[in-house]
Amino acid sequence: MLLPVKDMAGNQIGELEVSDLVFGAPINRPLMHQALVRQLSNARLGTHKTKTRGEVSGGGRKPWRQKGTGRARQGSIRAPHWVGGGTVFGPRPRKYIKDMPKKMHRAALRSALSVKASAGQIVVLDQLTMEQPKTKAMVALLEALGLNGQRVLLVLPEKDEVVQLSARNLPEVKSLLSGYLNIRDLLGYDVLLMTREAVAHVEEWLGADVAGQSTAAVAEAEE
Structure with a gap:
């Protein structure tokens, strides 16, 4: 050439x-695509992270007693369904390296x-x-x-x-x-x-x- x-x-x-x-x-072309995906993946830092209910501050006390209030039972105000609570199945630090x-x-x-x-x-x-x-x-x-x-x-x-x-x-x-x-x-x-x-x-x-x-x-x- x-x-x-x-x-x-x-x-x-x-x-x-x-x-x-x-x-x-x-x-x-499939090989070029594979190489491109690999390079882009290897460039990711993987430092993303969310806090679970065990990592969010607060919520160490039961918000109200178990029975007698007429409300649903609750164990912590940092449960995932509470505002300000932990995240379920959120991103965690990981490596995206492909060989x-x-x-x-x-x-x-x-x-x-x-x-x-x-x-x-x-x-x-x-x-x-x-x-x-x-x-x-x-x-x-x-x-x-x-x-x-x-x-x-x-x-x-x-x-x-x-x-x-x-x-x-x-x-x-x-x-x-x-x-x-x-x-x-x-x-x-x-x-x-x-x-x-x-x-x-x-x-x-x-x-x-x-x-x-x-x-x-x-x-x-x-x-």
Whole structure:
């Protein structure tokens, strides 16, 4: 698969051949959904809590005697049916962590990248350098690339404080290191803006296990 390569002025200066194992993989939508649900679930804190009748303050005394008042018998004013009483079956602190094998997680990322590539939503930059952190410079870059007004995920191969600070104040732009690529950001942003080095790192990371499986399959077929 070939992806167009542009410079910072927005001019196409060539094409980059990327691995079909990563950017042209079979699209597995149920797997992408499972990975997204897992990531959203793992992000939950699970600190919600309500008080039961044993945790609400007060109510240690029987409100009135058992018989002779004409009213229904009551043992505590903090019973669940009283105003200010405890809560029955309310939320308790818990963990929402879901597990997923690494191979499944990487396959979901490959599916998401393939969706972006097939839709023409991946822009590759030959290089991305800025002398000083300026939001105006990042806005000018996005306008030159025709990405103004779109939600852009900027993927960098390594930490670049100048570029990251330039994009930080733009609400529709998020900078992310290629090693932290995740399914929620891939599906949540309109365009993926990557440098050559970031593409190479993603291919090395996500294509290793698939390449190994392909090599083993070829060896078995030759035997």
